[in-house]
Amino acid sequence: MGLLGQFEYLQSLFETRQLPLRVAIASVIGYLVYSFGDQHGCLPVQTWIPYKWPLALDILKRQYDASSEQQLLLFQSQYFDKLGPNMTFKLFGNQGFLTADPKNVEAILATNFEDWELGSRRPGLFPMLGEGIFTQDGRPWKHSRELLRRQFVRIHRQDSHVFDDHVNDLITKLKSASGVVDLQPHFLRFTLATTTALIFGEPVISVPGEETDAFEKSFDYASYISALRLRLADFEWIWKPAKFKEACAVIKDFAMHFVELALKEMEQSGKEAASEKYAFIIELYKEMQNPALVRDQLVHVLIAGRDTTACLMSWTFFLLVRHPEVLAKLRTEIQDVTGGSSDMSRAVISKMKYLRCVINEVQRLYPQLPFNVRVAAKTTILPSGGGPDGNSPVLIPKHTGIGYSVYHMHRQKSIYGDDRNSFRPERWLSPELESVGWGFMPFHGGPRICLGKDFALTEASYAIIRIIQTFPELKLPPDLPIVPTGEEKQAMTIVVMSADGCKVSLG
Ligand code: HEM
Numbered sequence: 371m372g373l374l375g376q377f378e379y380l381q382s383l384f385e386t387r388q389l390p391l392r393v394a395i396a397s398v399i400g401y402l403v404y405s406f407g408d409q410h411g412c413l414p415v416q417t418w419i420p421y422k423w424p425l426a427l428d429i430l431k432r433q434y435d436a437s438s439e440q441q442l443l444l445f446q447s448q449y450f451d452k453l454g455p456n457m458t459f460k461l462f463g464n465q466g467f468l469t470a471d472p473k474n475v476e477a478i479l480a481t482n483f484e485d486w487e488l489g490s491r492r493p494g495l496f497p498m499l500g501e502g503i504f505t506q507d508g509r510p511w512k513h514s515r516e517l518l519r520r521q522f523v524r525i526h527r528q529d530s531h532v533f534d535d536h537v538n539d540l541i542t543k544l545k546s547a548s549g550v551v552d553l554q555p556h557f558l559r560f561t562l563a564t565t566t567a568l569i570f571g572e573p574v575i576s577v578p579g580e581e582t583d584a585f586e587k588s589f590d591y592a593s594y595i596s597a598l599r600l601r602l603a604d605f606e607w608i609w610k611p612a613k614f615k616e617a618c619a620v621i622k623d624f625a626m627h628f629v630e631l632a633l634k635e636m637e638q639s640g641k642e643a644a645s646e647k648y649a650f651i652i653e654l655y656k657e658m659q660n661p662a663l664v665r666d667q668l669v670h671v672l673i674a675g676r677d678t679t680a681c682l683m684s685w686t687f688f689l690l691v692r693h694p695e696v697l698a699k700l701r702t703e704i705q706d707v708t709g710g711s712s713d714m715s716r717a718v719i720s721k722m723k724y725l726r727c728v729i730n731e732v733q734r735l736y737p738q739l740p741f742n743v744r745v746a747a748k749t750t751i752l753p754s755g756g757g758p759d760g761n762s763p764v765l766i767p768k769h770t771g772i773g774y775s776v777y778h779m780h781r782q783k784s785i786y787g788d789d790r791n792s793f794r795p796e797r798w799l800s801p802e803l804e805s806v807g808w809g810f811m812p813f814h815g816g817p818r819i820c821l822g823k824d825f826a827l828t829e830a831s832y833a834i835i836r837i838i839q840t841f842p843e844l845k846l847p848p849d850l851p852i853v854p855t856g857e858e859k860q861a862m863t864i865v866v867m868s869a870d871g872c873k874v875s876l877g
Pocket residue numbers: 503504515518565568670671674675676678679682737738739742812813814817818819820821822823825826827
């Protein structure tokens with residue numbers, strides 16, 4: 371048995387024995403952990419987040435203030451700029467770590483994937499999502515992943531024409547909204563339509579009346595409260611208002627309605643016929659044989675797909691209208707490749723190299739999931755951040771939480787140079803970022819990499835192209851301030867949105 375095995379065995383004994391024995395076992399565990407770290411050259415992280423108040427409560431207070439001012443990520447940037455990519459802190463006596471170091475994130479998400487789990491994410495999201503890919507670890511997660519992966523392989527084979535009706539609908543709505551328009555709510559409706567069409571077999575906005583409104587409102591509200599609960603981490607139980615429970619029930623009922631429709635159709639017309647419309651549900655049901663579990667997986671995909679893609683589209687136009695030279699260059703590429711045609715196949719989209727650079731640059735500056743957390747499922751090692759120079763490995767005891775910030779990683783000077791905060795899509799055309807590897811990870815990486823990456827990039831690209839084609843006079847409305855990227859107000863839910871929306875003049 372290796373050192374790790376020995377102290378895990380001891381830890382299991384620790385739960386059940388008498389006090390003197392527990393003290394003895396704790397000492398042996400401490401010694402083994404220390405030896406394990408020593409063998410691997412581990413040194414403690416020496417960059418501490420400064421604090422003045424007892425229990426470091428002022429850190430919480432400052433975070434809270436920055437959150438209220440809608441500048442939480444900007445506030446955290448000060449620490450990353452001053453202390454480097456790795457830092458540590460103690461809150462209520464527990465030590466935690468923050469990292470924006472590609473080597474460490476690679477270890478957490480890929481190399482040592484088995485050593486990490488979701489921690490308090492499961493109880494935080496469970497009331498809204500139930501059992502499914504975002505709330506599971508280990509074998510249940512592997513099962514969900516495999517089931518959903520097969521769906522996304524099937525979807526990947528579909529042509530981009532599955533988005534035709536939704537994009538046409540979006541364009542029609544924008545055409546009728548003259549003058550200054552906030553694109554953000556339009557994009558949220560668009561991605562709600564595309565994602566629900568994918569999973570429910572029809573866009574929810576095609577379902578008339580109060581039920582749809584109630585669903586949309588409940589979904590927004592429950593997502594908002596779920597994001598707050600995630601930030602409360604182990605204290606998620608503090609925040610479970612009655613209205614939240616009601617909203618979660620509305621979402622579940624609404625999703626269940628489609629599962630029941632699909633199952634009824636299957637009963638009446640057979641699997642094959644029902645699959646024409648309800649393929650996602652029928653395929654999941656074939657494996658799970660449990661309508662409630664199918665329903666939960668659908669809600670998981672909905673939360674994964676809706677705000678993220680709307681957020682990407684919103685930041686794209688937010689930046690384009692503030693950089694007319696980039697917009698003009700992109701417009702030229704779109705005209706050259708399409709010749710003005712609105713027929714948007716995957717082949718056509720993939721010819722637009724500059725569009726890809728623009729999207730990369732938007733995702734670099736505003737990764738839609740800016741911050742994430744993992745908890746050590748066993749004592750493990752991070753490859754970097756320890757010792758006086760921050761280059762030694764660090765021993766991470768079991769149960770330690772690590773926050774990793776993709777947002778701050780994407781703005782690191784050592785990776786992106788002095789103009790790291792500038793919107794410059796051209797950086798993706800030159801060889802400078804060819805070996806960026808884990809320094810760029812908007813969809814994360816490793817075994818839990820986003821399953822909807824292709825879906826999201828195709829739908830966003832398609833809609834972006836069509837909007838630029840349709841509105842030749844698209845520009846920043848007069849009187850809107852231009853502030854350096856990252857200094858604008860941001861609304862943090864599970865994604866990071868612009869707090870002031872994405873106002874543009876469509877001409
Ligand atoms: C710009 C759009 C998107 C971004 C930036 C994005 C980003 C991500 C990231 C960072 C993760 C990893 C989360 C974690 O491990 O904690 C993830 C997971 C996931 N995403 Fe996306 N996503 C996007 C769109 C979509 C869409 C449109 C769908 C589906 C329609 C989708 C489905 C999923 C699923 C199912 C997972 C869970 C994977 C797992 O845990 O194994 N995503 N996404």
